[in-house]
Amino acid sequence: MDNSGLYANVVLAAAILVIVIYVWRMNSLIDYIRRVHTATWEKLGRPSLQPARSGNMTQYFSAALSFVDFALVSRQHRILGDAILTRQLWSLRALFIVGALFVIVGAILDPHGPWAAFHH
Numbered sequence: 280m281d282n283s284g285l286y287a288n289v290v291l292a293a294a295i296l297v298i299v300i301y302v303w304r305m306n307s308l309i310d311y312i313r314r315v316h317t318a319t320w321e322k323l324g325r326p327s328l329q330p331a332r333s334g335n336m337t338q339y340f341s342a343a344l345s346f347v348d349f350a351l352v353s354r355q356h357r358i359l360g361d362a363i364l365t366r367q368l369w370s371l372r373a374l375f376i377v378g379a380l381f382v383i384v385g386a387i388l389d390p391h392g393p394w395a396a397f398h399h
Contacts, residue, residue, distance in 0.1 A: 287389030294381035301374040302328070308350065308367045316359055323349055351375060 306328050313320045320326070324342030349355055350371055356364055 287385050290381050290385040290388060294378060294385060297374055297378040297381060301371065301378060304367070304371050304374060305350070308364075308371060309346065311364065311367060316361070316364070319349075319355075319359065 309320075309326050309328065312323070313325075323345040324338060326342040326346035327339075350368055356368055
C-alpha cells in the first residue's frame with residue numbers, strides 16, 4: 280500500500296499551519312517595527328498587511344517589497360541594535376525556510392496532488 284498521498288496531505292496541513300503562523304508573525308513584526316522603530320517603518324514605506332485605504336496599490340507593493348527585503352534578505356536591522364527585532368526576524372526567516380521545505384517535500388511525495396501547481 281502506497282501512503283505517499285496520505286503523507287502529502289499531512290505535509291500540506293503542516294505547510295498551511297506554517298503559512299498561518301508566518302503571516303501572524305509577519306504582522307507582529309510589522310507592528311513591532313511601527314511601534315518601536317517608527318523611522319525605520321516610515322523608511323520602509325509604512326508596510327502593512329492591508330492595502331492603504333487610499334487605494335494606492337503601487338505604494339502598498341513598494342512597501343511590501345521593501346519589508347520583504349528588510350525581513351528576509353538585508354542586514355539593515357543590525358544598525359538598530361535591537362535583540363528583540365533580531366529574534367523576530369530570524370524566526371520569520373526560519374518559518375519561511377520550513378514552509379518552503381514543506382512545499383518541496385509535498386511536491387515530491389504527491390506530484391499530482393495539491394502541489395501540482397508548483398511543478399510547472
